[in-house]
Amino acid sequence: MIKRIVLVGQPNVGKSTLFNTISDSRATTANFPGTTNEILRKKFNIFGTDFDLVDLPGSYSLNPSDVSESITIKYLISEKIDLIINVIDSSQLARGLELTVELAELGLPMLICLNLIDECAKQGIRIDEEKLSEYFGCPVVSTSALFGKGIKKLVDTAYDLLQISSPALKILNYSYNTEKYVTDLEKKLANVTFETNGNKRFFAIKAIENPNLLSPEILNKLSEEKKIIQEEIQKIHRTDSYEVLSSERHHLAMKICEKISVVGKSRRQPGIDKFDTFLLKPPTSYFFLGLFFVIYFLFIFYVGNLLSSLADAPLNYLSDTILTRIENQSFWWHTANGALMGLKGLVGIVLPYFLPLVFLTSLLEETGYLSRVAFLTDGLFHLVGLHGKSVVSFILGFGCSIPALYSTRMLENKRDRLIAGILIPFIPCSARIAVIFALAAAFTGPIWAAIVFIYVIIIIGIIGKILSRILSNPTGLILEIPNLRLPSPKASIRKTYYKLAEFFKDTTLFLMLGSITLGWIEYLNVSAYINMIFSPIIKYVLGLPEQLGSTLVYGFLRKELILVMITQAMGKSSIAELPLSANQIIVFVIFVTLYFPCFTTFIVVMREFKLKTAVLSALLSITIATVSAFLFKILI
Amino acid sequence: MNLIDAAPEKKLKVRNISSESDFKKRLITIGIHKDDFLIKINQSKFGPVLIRNLSSGAAKLALGRGVAVKIIVEYD
Numbered sequence: 235m236i237k238r239i240v241l242v243g244q245p246n247v248g249k250s251t252l253f254n255t256i257s258d259s260r261a262t263t264a265n266f267p268g269t270t271n272e273i274l275r276k277k278f279n280i281f282g283t284d285f286d287l288v289d290l291p292g293s294y295s296l297n298p299s300d301v302s303e304s305i306t307i308k309y310l311i312s313e314k315i316d317l318i319i320n321v322i323d324s325s326q327l328a329r330g331l332e333l334t335v336e337l338a339e340l341g342l343p344m345l346i347c348l349n350l351i352d353e354c355a356k357q358g359i360r361i362d363e364e365k366l367s368e369y370f371g372c373p374v375v376s377t378s379a380l381f382g383k384g385i386k387k388l389v390d391t392a393y394d395l396l397q398i399s400s401p402a403l404k405i406l407n408y409s410y411n412t413e414k415y416v417t418d419l420e421k422k423l424a425n426v427t428f429e430t431n432g433n434k435r436f437f438a439i440k441a442i443e444n445p446n447l448l449s450p451e452i453l454n455k456l457s458e459e460k461k462i463i464q465e466e467i468q469k470i471h472r473t474d475s476y477e478v479l480s481s482e483r484h485h486l487a488m489k490i491c492e493k494i495s496v497v498g499k500s501r502r503q504p505g506i507d508k509f510d511t512f513l514l515k516p517p518t519s520y521f522f523l524g525l526f527f528v529i530y531f532l533f534i535f536y537v538g539n540l541l542s543s544l545a546d547a548p549l550n551y552l553s554d555t556i557l558t559r560i561e562n563q564s565f566w567w568h569t570a571n572g573a574l575m576g577l578k579g580l581v582g583i584v585l586p587y588f589l590p591l592v593f594l595t596s597l598l599e600e601t602g603y604l605s606r607v608a609f610l611t612d613g614l615f616h617l618v619g620l621h622g623k624s625v626v627s628f629i630l631g632f633g634c635s636i637p638a639l640y641s642t643r644m645l646e647n648k649r650d651r652l653i654a655g656i657l658i659p660f661i662p663c664s665a666r667i668a669v670i671f672a673l674a675a676a677f678t679g680p681i682w683a684a685i686v687f688i689y690v691i692i693i694i695g696i697i698g699k700i701l702s703r704i705l706s707n708p709t710g711l712i713l714e715i716p717n718l719r720l721p722s723p724k725a726s727i728r729k730t731y732y733k734l735a736e737f738f739k740d741t742t743l744f745l746m747l748g749s750i751t752l753g754w755i756e757y758l759n760v761s762a763y764i765n766m767i768f769s770p771i772i773k774y775v776l777g778l779p780e781q782l783g784s785t786l787v788y789g790f791l792r793k794e795l796i797l798v799m800i801t802q803a804m805g806k807s808s809i810a811e812l813p814l815s816a817n818q819i820i821v822f823v824i825f826v827t828l829y830f831p832c833f834t835t836f837i838v839v840m841r842e843f844k845l846k847t848a849v850l851s852a853l854l855s856i857t858i859a860t861v862s863a864f865l866f867k868i869l870i
Numbered sequence: 871m872n873l874i875d876a877a878p879e880k881k882l883k884v885r886n887i888s889s890e891s892d893f894k895k896r897l898i899t900i901g902i903h904k905d906d907f908l909i910k911i912n913q914s915k916f917g918p919v920l921i922r923n924l925s926s927g928a929a930k931l932a933l934g935r936g937v938a939v940k941i942i943v944e945y946d
Contacts, residue, residue, distance in 0.1 A: 294899040299892070329901045329926040480898045488925065514920060515912055609932040613917045621934055622918065647892075709893065710934030711918050712900055 236277070237396050238286040238314060242306065243321030244333055245292030246716050248349045250274070252321055252379040253289040256389060273309060280393045291643075296336045297444045297476070301643045301651070307447065310340060311430045317396055318344045319388070324354040324361055324376065327495055331487035332480075334370065338403050341433040344372045345392055351376040351384070353717070358498035365494040371404035405435065408482045411470070415442060415463045422456055442467070443479040510718050513606050523610050526603070534590045534632070538664065541586030549582050565757055572753020576746045579665070580738075583797075584634065587664030588737065591633035593730040595626075600721035604629075605713060612711045618695050619702020621711040624654050631661035635835045636741060637733070639842055649705045653698060655843050656851050659831045660694050660858075662687065665793040666827050672797055672809060677819040686823055693828065693858060744834040748791035752799075755784075776821050776863050779804065779814070789826060791833050796826055817870055821863045828859035873919055873938040878910045881924070882943040889940040897937070901926045907946060 241249045257276035274289040290309055291302035298304040310318075320337050322330035327348075337344055348354075348361060363374040373391050377384035407413050419438035426434070430449070440447045441456045442463055448456075467475045512518045553574045560567045598604050604626060612622030623645060631638035635658050642654045662670060674683045755761065761784040765772075768783030781804055789796040797809065800822075804812055814822070830836060830852045840848035876882050884906045887894050902908075906925040919938040921931050933941070 294901070297895065297899065299896045299899055326926070326929055329923075329929070332901075332926075476895055477898060477904070481903055484903045484926070516914060605932075609918055609920065612932070612934060616934075622932070709896070710937035711932055712896055712934070712937055713932045714900065715920070715930035715932055 236284050236286050237316040238288060239317045239319060239392055239396075240288045240290060240310070240313075240315050241319050241321055242290050242310065242333075242337060243292060243347075243349075244294050244323070244330055246714065247292065247321050247323040247330065248379045249289055249292065249321045252319075252347065252349060252377065252385075253287060255379050255382055255385050257287045273305060280389055283393075285396075293333070295333055295480070296340070296440075297447075297480075300645065300647070310342075311432055311447070313431075315342055315431060317392055318342050319347050319392065320344055321347045321349050323350050324348040325350055325357055325359065327354075327359070327361060328488050328491040331490055332483045335406055335483045335486050338370055338372075338406060339436045339439055340431065341403065341436060342431055343395060343398075344370070344403060345388070345395055346370065346372060346374040347388055348374060348376040349379055352378040352381065356500070358500045360496045360498065362494045366490070369404065369406070369490050369494070371402060406486055408479075408486070412478065412482050415467070419456055419459055419463070422459055423452065426452065426455060439479065443476045506718055513603065513718075514609065514715075519606075519610055523607065526598075526607065530594060530598075530629075531632075533594055534587060537590035538587035541589060542582060542668070545582045545586060549578050553578065563757075565754075568753040568757035569750055570753075572750040572756075573746060575752070576749030579749070580742065580745055583668050584664055585734070587667065588633045589730065589734065591630075591664070592733050593726055595629060595633075596726040596729040596733070597721045597723065600719065600726060602716045602718045605715045608711075608713055609715060618657065618698025619653055619705075620650055620657075620698065621709070623711060623713055624650070627654050627658060628661060631658045631663065632667070634663050634665075634737065634741075635659050635661070635831050636838050637737060639835070639838045642842070647709045650709060652705065652843065652847065653701045655839060655847065656701060656854070657694050657698055659835055659839065659851060659855060660690060660697065660828065662690060662827055663793070663831055666831065669793065669796050669826055670823055673800075673819050674823045677814075678816045682816075682820055682823075686820075686827060689824070689862070690827055693862065697854070697858070741834050744837065748833055752788050752791060755787075771860060775860060776825060777867050778818055778822055782822065786826070786829070789832075790830065793826070793832050817867070820870060821867045824866050825859045825863040828855060828862055830855045871943060873908075873910065873921070873933070873941040873943055874935060876910055876943050876945075878912060880909070881946040882908045882910065883946045884908060884941060885944050886942040887940060888942055893937075893940070897941070900931065901929075902931075902941065908943065 241253055243249045253274060253276070257278040273291070276287050277284050278287050279285070288309075290306040293303040293306040295303075296307050296310070298307050318337060318340075320334050322334065324330075334346060346366065348363065348366075351361075354361065361376070363376060367374040373395065375384055375388045375391050377388055379385065408416065416435065416438045419441055420434045423434040423437060428434075428437070432440075437448060437452055438456075441452070441460045445453060445460060453460075464475045467473075467478050471478050513522055553571075556570055556574060557567060560570055595604070598607075607629075608622035608625045610622070611625050615621050615624055624642075626644070627638045627641045630641055638658045638661070639655060642651045642658070645651045645654060670683050670686050674686055755764075761781075764787050765780045765783040768786065769780045772778050772783045772786070773780045782800065785796055785799045788799045800812065801809060804814075806812055812819075836848050836852060839851055873882070884902060884904055886904060887897055887902070889897075901923055903925070906923055909922045909924060911920040911922060911930065916935075918932045918934045921933060923929065923931060
């Protein structure tokens with residue numbers, strides 16, 4: 235059976251970079267805490283033997299407080315693990331060791347990897363690896379994953395450890411009273427056999443500080459003693475048992491850190507800290523923030539436009555070449571036409587805008603500036619009941635709702651995730667931005683495109699405010715601001731490529747199937763029936779031509795197809811010839827921008843949240859789209 | 871006094887985190903404990919508070935005002 239090595243560490247310690255370096259893979263990395271929010275796996279080979287390498291989402295402790303951390307603890311308890319590589323940011327050793335103490339309690343074979351050792355050296359910190367190894371009874375290797383330093387030694391040490399049956403870890407004792415509570419509970423578990431990872435000591439400790447992690451069987455066994463101990467702790471320390479256990483680990487970690495590290499003169503360039511002050515302190519911080527948003531959106535808009543126009547000719551050529559070889563209007567012609575439309579949408583509309591967005595976001599993530607954007611926009615996000623950490627999801631939302639929805643996993647609490655999950659589909663994605671610009675700007679001038687954007691932002695604000703009132707218990711911002719680093723364009727290009735590959739893998743099937751289905755709808759000529767069904771809303775409420783009903787159904791399957799389908803539906807060959815008034819165009823654009831983005835988004839909302847949430851979100855967006863379009867119809 | 875009222879660039883000691891369990895857990899998990907030493911980096915009337923935890927490494931931490939108000943500190 236292939237042995238499994240698992241990377242565990244706190245957020246932003248370079249686990250994913252290490253994962254990429256060891257396995258020669260390309261996981262997404264960033265200088266923003268919580269980038270890895272799913273489990274990454276890859277096979278790799280040491281001395282001719284295959285191993286499974288697993289990268290778990292960053293976790294500050296084994297007491298989960300967000301979805302990503304829950305994924306990590308669940309995996310650590312329930313999956314077969316042969317070796318844990320505990321990755322620590324060596325420049326923040328004391329905090330990192332708190333998790334190491336917990337992992338040692340779990341009792342699985344472990345290897346400590348002191349990563350970012352170059353950053354640590356720059357800060358003038360020297361760590362005694364040997365002493366650290368003595369404390370935990372496991373090997374310690376220093377690395378700089380980004381530059382490949384120490385990786386060979388790490389892999390060799392991991393290989394050697396896997397040849398030993400069960401290397402023993404040392405137990406680190408807590409203070410007298412706490413240690414007594416733990417050993418008392420351990421005795422109670424003497425006859426229990428565990429079907430999961432974790433030993434008696436680990437579960438005894440978790441019974442005191444976080445009983446939610448225990449199986450009902452262990453919980454029953456310890457329920458009375460656990461209650462007595464928790465009450466006793468409360469009486470003595472006047473605080474809950476979680477805080478007491480956590481403080482014990484904190485003090486242990488600080489004590490070890492003091493004993494094994496020496497702080498000398500820092501070699502960090504003072505200029506970087508000064509520049510960081512400019513980025514974080516008003517008024518300069520807001521000047522940079524404004525500049526950031528202007529450059530960010532202009533870059534995406536102009537590069538997107540350029541790429542889109544470059545893609546047009548080859549796509550049209552391909553389409554013409556294929557379609558002329560198939561009998562016109564036959565079943566296969568419609569199937570091929572549907573598939574080609576899908577390809578056109580994907581390569582000609584989504585990709586041109588998504589590419590610069592992902593590249594620029596990756597570059598900014600690398601620098602650490604995105605965390606600073608989250609810090610600076612916190613007040614703004616409070617207006618919609620969220621906090622600054624949501625900024626990444628919202629920025630991604632302008633590219634595509636799907637990666638934006640996935641990124642909500644980094645939000646700690648369910649309420650924030652739910653609000654973000656409902657609001658994100660309202661953010662105009664690149665496909666809808668293309669529709670807004672192509673229709674509103676072409677017919678009515680850029681001012682109306684701007685009005686549509688402002689209106690959507692107001693709508694997002696109102697819905698957010700209402701949702702935050704309904705769903706109480708807001709959480710405040712707690713966000714680590716990583717050190718500024720110089721971006722690596724090479725790493726960003728690589729990351730962009732793999733993010734795009736991941737995006738295409740997730741969405742191409744749905745997009746192509748949707749497009750081919752559209753081809754069949756056309757072949758079967760059922761558009762007239764669809765138009766009839768939707769005519770009460772389209773014709774009477776919104777005052778638009780009945781033929782646009784089927785266009786909106788196509789739009790649900792693929793938003794960017796609206797641009798193509800609207801001309802077909804109206805029997806014209808280009809957008810400029812559409813027999814619609816400027817008012818009708820605005821009403822149509824408002825409706826298209828606000829009603830549920832697309833079928834794939836619906837599936838992702840359902841997967842990430844619940845079917846109920848996806849249905850409610852869809853109904854909410856359709857209602858808001860209808861009311862808004864109607865308001866615009868009567869007001870302009 | 872709470873973290874919002876504390877002066878910037880002064881060494882502060884955490885006396886207490888006056889909050890309910892989930893919230894307190896998150897703060898403890900991310901590295902703010904009772905008796906830790908902090909330095910508040912920024913002082914603004916709006917927006918989050920920026921601190922540096924001197925006890926557990928040099929990382930900067932942004933705390934929303936609702937969070938900062940619950941951290942009770944004293945000058946060291």
